[in-house]
Amino acid sequence: MQDLEITAYLHAIELQPKSVYIVHEKTERLLPMHSHTKSQFTYVEGGIAYIYTENKTYFIPARHYVWIPKGLPHFVKVRTSATITRNLYFYTDDDHTEPFYGKLGIYPVNTLLYEMIGFTNNWNGDIEKKDNTYHFMAAIKNILPQLSTRSFPIALPTTTNSRLRPIVLYMAQYFGQQITLESISSRFGMGERTLSRLFQSTMNISFLQYLKLLRIVRAIEMILQEDRSTTDIAYLTGYNSLAAFSKAFFQLTNIRPSDFAKHNS
The missing domain is CATH 2.60.120.280 (Regulatory protein AraC)
Known part of the structure; x- marks a missing residue:
């Protein structure tokens, strides 16, 4: 435009x-x-x-x-x-x-x-x-x-921080892999405590909280846009079991992934 x-x-x-x-x-x-x-x-x-x-x-x-x-x-x-x-x-x-x-x-x-x-x-x-x-x-x-008494709670913090932005972009691409604080710290050449503090100070969120948010956002995208089972989506977003995925999904959205899929089909 x-x-x-x-x-x-x-x-x-x-x-x-x-x-x-x-x-x-x-x-x-x-x-x-x-x-x-x-x-x-x-x-x-x-x-x-x-x-x-x-x-x-x-x-x-x-x-x-x-x-x-x-x-x-x-x-x-x-x-x-x-x-x-x-x-x-x-x-x-x-x-x-x-x-x-x-x-x-x-x-x-x-x-x-x-x-x-x-x-x-x-x-x-x-x-x-x-x-x-x-x-x-x-x-x-x-x-x-x-x-409208209950807001949908999914919001990903963003950053322009030169040290953190490459890490966030990497996580956005490989969210389905077994990402840990240790593996990301090693890949980007910084200590685990340094990386943890960087997330907290720059985006006011912990590394693990950010990873969980990112995975649930991607899961919701898959539910709405792809013809996949809830079990498939759980594994594709980095969870080792459907139960762990459902628990994380519910904690962030107050609804089970299967119910969310039904309501938005």
């Missing part, structure tokens, strides 16, 4: 501060790091999307949405063109009424919200107070704090 197109798109979102701006196209995913004076609701209808902020990568599976508060720098990325996202940009003059509106969160979409989102399919651009559809859009925003 050219700079002029980006400027025009962002200007269109901001033009009417008290409106709801609707986009069902794939424009948002083409933008570089940016922010809005409006709050953003992005629903992932099919596939997987990622929200990148300045220090974390948030994972959004299908039938989930992300709420991005006003002013938060971010960009959206998808792995395949088949991923469908729907973007609603909301007025913010009432954001102070609910703590929900002030923080980024990823939430599952229940049947009610799914039907409401689907009802907006034929609308695009600004929905203003004078429009008959405005109260419907306001109702979507108003019910979010009540419907």
Whole structure:
């Protein structure tokens, strides 16, 4: 996307501060790091999307949405063109009424919200107070704090640290192998305590916590995008047994991998 197109798109979102701006196209995913004076609701209808902020990568599976508060720098990325996202940009003059509106969160979409989102399919651009559809859009925003009480907890820290970034990239490529603190320390020529401290000080997470997060993210990708059994996915993501994989998955997501697969099939 050219700079002029980006400027025009962002200007269109901001033009009417008290409106709801609707986009069902794939424009948002083409933008570089940016922010809005409006709050953003992005629903992932099919596939997987990622929200990148300045220090974390948030994972959004299908039938989930992300709420991005006003002013938060971010960009959206998808792995395949088949991923469908729907973007609603909301007025913010009432954001102070609910703590929900002030923080980024990823939430599952229940049947009610799914039907409401689907009802907006034929609308695009600004929905203003004078429009008959405005109260419907306001109702979507108003019910979010009540419907969305538990955020999907998968977020991978990111880093530009010159010592740690090559290690993180290596782990992203070989997450299915038997990676240990000892093996990574040896490969990259640093002590185990040094590497452990580097993870903690740079990304505020332990080496083992990061590895577990990485593996569960990759497992979720496989569940949503590949026709594999839960047992296969367990071994492909570096676990020695289905039981160990299921336990780690549940600890991070509060749902068993088999149940997650059923709910997102």
